[in-house]
Amino acid sequence: MPKAIFGTPEGTRDRLFSECRDRRAAQSLITSLFKKRGFTEVITPEVEFYDLFGYVPQESMLKVVDRTGKILVLRPDSTTPIARVAATKLKNSVFPQRLYYNQTVFRSDIGNLGNDAEIQQCGVELLGAAGVKGDAEITALAIDVLEACGVQNCHIELGYPGYFKALAADLPADADTLEQIRESISTKNFTALRAILEPFGNEKAAKALEELAFLFGGPEVLDRAEEISSDPKAAECVKYLRTLYSELKMAGRGDRVRFDLGMVSGLNYYTGIVFRGYAEGAAKAIIAGGRYDNLTASFGFPLPSTGFAIYVDDLVACLPPARLPRIKAVIHFASGMLDEAIRELETYPAGEAELSPYEEREKSLKLAKDRGAEYLICFGPEGKEEECLEQA
Amino acid sequence: MNRLRIAVTKGRLLDDSVKLFEKIGFDCEAVKNPGRRLLCPVDDGGFDVVLAKAPDVITYIENGVCDMGIVGLDTILERGGEFYEVLDLQYGKCRFALASRGGEDFYGTYKTRTVATKYPKVAGDFFARKAIDVKLIKIEGSVELAPILGLADAIVDIVETGSTLKANGLEVIETVCGVSARLIVNTASMKLYRNEIMSLVAKCEKALPL
Numbered sequence: 001m002p003k004a005i006f007g008t009p010e011g012t013r014d015r016l017f018s019e020c021r022d023r024r025a026a027q028s029l030i031t032s033l034f035k036k037r038g039f040t041e042v043i044t045p046e047v048e049f050y051d052l053f054g055y056v057p058q059e060s061m062l063k064v065v066d067r068t069g070k071i072l073v074l075r076p077d078s079t080t081p082i083a084r085v086a087a088t089k090l091k092n093s094v095f096p097q098r099l100y101y102n103q104t105v106f107r108s109d110i111g112n113l114g115n116d117a118e119i120q121q122c123g124v125e126l127l128g129a130a131g132v133k134g135d136a137e138i139t140a141l142a143i144d145v146l147e148a149c150g151v152q153n154c155h156i157e158l159g160y161p162g163y164f165k166a167l168a169a170d171l172p173a174d175a176d177t178l179e180q181i182r183e184s185i186s187t188k189n190f191t192a193l194r195a196i197l198e199p200f201g202n203e204k205a206a207k208a209l210e211e212l213a214f215l216f217g218g219p220e221v222l223d224r225a226e227e228i229s230s231d232p233k234a235a236e237c238v239k240y241l242r243t244l245y246s247e248l249k250m251a252g253r254g255d256r257v258r259f260d261l262g263m264v265s266g267l268n269y270y271t272g273i274v275f276r277g278y279a280e281g282a283a284k285a286i287i288a289g290g291r292y293d294n295l296t297a298s299f300g301f302p303l304p305s306t307g308f309a310i311y312v313d314d315l316v317a318c319l320p321p322a323r324l325p326r327i328k329a330v331i332h333f334a335s336g337m338l339d340e341a342i343r344e345l346e347t348y349p350a351g352e353a354e355l356s357p358y359e360e361r362e363k364s365l366k367l368a369k370d371r372g373a374e375y376l377i378c379f380g381p382e383g384k385e386e387e388c389l390e391q392a
Numbered sequence: 393m394n395r396l397r398i399a400v401t402k403g404r405l406l407d408d409s410v411k412l413f414e415k416i417g418f419d420c421e422a423v424k425n426p427g428r429r430l431l432c433p434v435d436d437g438g439f440d441v442v443l444a445k446a447p448d449v450i451t452y453i454e455n456g457v458c459d460m461g462i463v464g465l466d467t468i469l470e471r472g473g474e475f476y477e478v479l480d481l482q483y484g485k486c487r488f489a490l491a492s493r494g495g496e497d498f499y500g501t502y503k504t505r506t507v508a509t510k511y512p513k514v515a516g517d518f519f520a521r522k523a524i525d526v527k528l529i530k531i532e533g534s535v536e537l538a539p540i541l542g543l544a545d546a547i548v549d550i551v552e553t554g555s556t557l558k559a560n561g562l563e564v565i566e567t568v569c570g571v572s573a574r575l576i577v578n579t580a581s582m583k584l585y586r587n588e589i590m591s592l593v594a595k596c597e598k599a600l601p602l
Contacts, residue, residue, distance in 0.1 A: 157583060188582070191480035191574075217586055258583070278583045283456020284474070285580065 011110040011117025018324050022316045023120065026149060030122045030310060031102055033148055037141055039100035039124050044081035046104070047072045052080055055267040062108040062117065074106035078123060079269070079307060080295065086127045087299030095128025095303065116313070123289075123309035127296070130304035132240065135273055135291060136247040138306045142277055142287050143248075143256045145310060151318045153280035155256050156287065157216070159263030160241055160273050163225065164212060166233035170205035181209055185262045188213045204230070216260035219245060225261055244273065269295045275308070281318035286311050325351030329375040332356045332364035337379035344377060344384070396439040396581075396588060397431075399449040399461040405573050406443070408483040408602060409462050413437065415599040438588075447471050450576070459581035460589065465571045466550055470511045476582055478593050479575035482601045488514055488568035491557050492546035493539050498565050499524075505545045508538030515548035518568045536560040 008014065015023070031041070047064060050071035061073040075081060078101045090097055102122045110117050124141065126134050139156060146154040164185065168178050177196065184193035190213055200206035208228040215221050222245070225238045241259065248257050263274055270290040277287025289308020296303040331353060333341035345353050354371070356364035361378060368376040368389055376387040400409045400423075410420045413434065422432035423441045432441045442458055446467040452458040453475050461475075464484055468477065488511070492498045498505065506527045509515040519526045531538055538544040540560060548568060551557060557564065575596060582589055 153584060155583075188476035188478050188577070190478055192477075214590070216583070260583070276583075278580050280584060282580055283454065283578060 009117070011107070011115060013116075018321050021324065022319070022322055023312060025322060026312055026316050026319070027102055027120075027122055029148055030145055030312070031100060033141070033145060034100040034122070034124055037098070037124075037137075039098040042082055042085060042099045042101055044075065044078065044085065044101070044103070046074055048075050048081055049073075052084065053077065055269060057109075057267075060107055060109040062106045075103070076105055076107065078103050078105060078121060078309065079125060079292070082125050083127075083292075083295045083303075083305070084299050086125075086303060086305075087296040087301035090127075091301055096134070097127045098124065099127065100124045120312040121309045122312055123307060125305060125307035127305045128303045129306065130293070132243050132247060134304075134306050135244055136251070138289065138308060139244065139257075139273075139275055140248060140251055140253055142275065142289065142308050143253045146256070146277055146279060146287070146315075149315060149319065151279035151281070151286075151315060154278065155258050156275050156277045157258045157260045157263065158241055158244065158273055158275045159260045160237040161264045161270065162272070163229075163234050163237040163261050164209075164264045166231045166237065167205045167208050167212070167229055169233075170231055171200060171203065171209065173200070182264050182266070185209070185213045186264050186266070188262060190214070204228075208234075212264075213262045215262055216258070218258060221259040221261060241273065272306070277308075277310075279315070279318045282314050284311075284314065286315045286318070325349060327352060327354050327371040327373045329353040329377050330356050330364055330368035330371060330373050331377045331379070332358070332361055333379040334381060340379045340384070344379070396460065396585065396592075397442055397452075397458040398439055399442045399444050399452045399458040399463075401446045401449050401461075401463050401467075401573075402443045403446075405446075405462060405464060405484045408481075408573065411602055412481065412483075412596060412599055413441075415602065416595045437592075439592075450475065453576055453578045456578050456580060459578050459585065460592070461576045462573055463576060465569075465574055466511065466514070468574060468576070469517075469569070470513045472513070474579060476577040476579060477574050478577055479596055479600075481573040481575055481596065484573040485571065486550050486552040487570045488518075488548060489551040489564045490518070490546055490548050490566045490568060491551070491562045491564045494561055494563045496545070498546050506543070507546050507548055508535050508544035509548040510535055511548060511550075514568065518548065536562060 050063065050073050053061065053073065053076055056076045061076050064072045066072050082099055086097060100123065105119045105121055107117050107119065126138055142156050168181065180196050184196060193210060193213055197206045197210050211228055215225060222238055222242055226235065245257055248254055269292045271293040272291030274290035276285035278285055287308055287310050291306040293304040296305065329348060331341050331344055341355055345355060356367055358364045365376050374389060376389060378385045400406060410423055413420050418434050418437040420434060423434065426432050426443060430443055434441055444452060446463050449461040449463040450467065450471050450473045453461045454473050504525055504527055506529060507515055508529045508531045510531060512528050512530050515528055529544060535547045535549045536556060538547060539562060551564060554564060575593065577589055
């Protein structure tokens with residue numbers, strides 16, 4: 001007899017009662033908004049081929065080996081599988097396609113740091129839509145999701161790694177140095193950044209890169225970004241952000257928009273704007289997204305695309321917990337009275353009444369008292385009888 | 393919003409951290425005399441100071457229960473994590489060094505060397521950069537003992553003055569990297585409370601070096 005297992009694997013946990021309710025409530029709110037905006041659901045496999053996720057560090061993927069010896073992973077991301085679907089099964093459909101998902105992604109490099117191995121994500125992908133209108137639709141949706149969920153002090157933050165790339169291309173530095181610069185900007189490590197850029201002296205690109213780590217905040221960031229660089233490609237990025245911002249402003253969502261031109265994370269599939277969503281009460285971004293125009297091309301079918309994912313549990317953590325329903329009535333019923341009992345049960349709001357499984361009325365009465373219920377309702381041969389219980 | 397919370401590493405870095413806050417002009421009485429209190433208000437700064445062990449400072453920042461933190465680069469390198477590392481505070485200076493028994497040629501052999509350390513990640517990364525394979529042994533207490541007892545050929549450890557090494561017949565072979573206190577910030581707090589945090593960062597920067 002093997003030893004009984006009482007725990008769950010690292011980074012996983014059981015969820016009960018309000019945790020489930022709150023998560024499901026958020027998921028249904030979010031996905032109903034997605035549906036209203038014309039997105040349809042896609043479900044992709046929980047396991048995929050390891051090789052599909054080339055840009056995900058291998059130590060962060062949870063692996064399984066299949067019967068034939070191929071390495072599989074529990075999906076670390078939903079966008080890549082959806083890009084695969086779009087480039088294969090939807091190849092002959094009319095684009096754009098609007099897809100949404102409500103899936104779990106998995107991580108394995110979690111340590112004992114309080115991180116989750118299972119991350120619940122709701123997200124959208126707008127496939128086959130180039131240009132600012134698609135980005136405006138998607139970023140407006142991200143803002144609307146945050147508002148619909150009722151999180152406090154929320155905003156989305158737009159970035160454009162192309163701006164950094166344009167400045168970096170003007171700097172006479174090798175790839176290693178540029179990677180160090182990117183890393184320091186991304187972690188806002190001003191000390192390291194200044195040290196790496198020192199040898200480049202007063203070179204305009206170096207001065208601009210030095211400022212990039214702290215180029216975040218309101219629209220004034222865009223003015224400053226224009227001032228510090230004369231690179232035409234960098235200017236194009238700023239112009240794009242400006243156009244997108246003005247669209248969002250005209251759509252009445254401008255006050256929920258901020259910028260961070262230092263948002264330049266490492267390996268990923270983004271090619272255009274990137275954005276994150278923040279809210280009071282969340283320790284990290286609760287939305288992450290951006291434009292990825294080359295991802296489906298790796299499956300032989302180029303489609304300019306844009307989308308985002310919401311970290312559902314992190315979003316729920318920002319909200320006040322919903323009150324759970326309390327049992328008001330316990331229903332005791334004699335043999336032959338099941339249907340009457342069920343009908344009575346269904347007159348109550350979900351979770352406010354309960355059938356007693358006991359034969360003896362005393363036991364049902366005890367259950368009702370233990371639950372703190374207000375009534376014991378009995379269905380016997382003489383019909384329905386209601387007993388009002390004293391509240392403790 | 394709630395008041396900002398700053399986690400400060402207890403011990404070696406605490407005195408200078410208090411000095412930094414006082415130099416900016418904050419009243420640190422509660423931090424200096426915490427008694428059994430772990431959460432000390434700095435009212436004129438509008439924030440609370442949490443006194444914590446170094447790796448916990450990062451844990452609190454990452455999980456968002458503290459907004460900012462003061463922690464040594466040694467802990468950052470060993471523990472890693474996701475946060476903004478905004479300022480080198482230039483105190484708590486020391487270095488990571490590779491040291492072995494005096495007179496031994498650590499590199500001059502084809503045998504896999506054994507290295508004892510309290511910082512397996514720092515040591516592992518150091519040798520990985522050099523493309524040298526070593527056997528790492530994690531030691532919790534006085535690492536200097538390992539080469540003396542013959543458990544290891546060398547150690548990677550924090551060196552301040554070098555006197556402990558000397559007293560035990562060890563010599564520094566090479567500096568791994570310099571270490572000093574860093575100001576770190578939770579990534580979401582930075583975005584939500586930009587003005588409060590950036591103004592405090594600017595004040596700290598102006599007060600440096602202590």
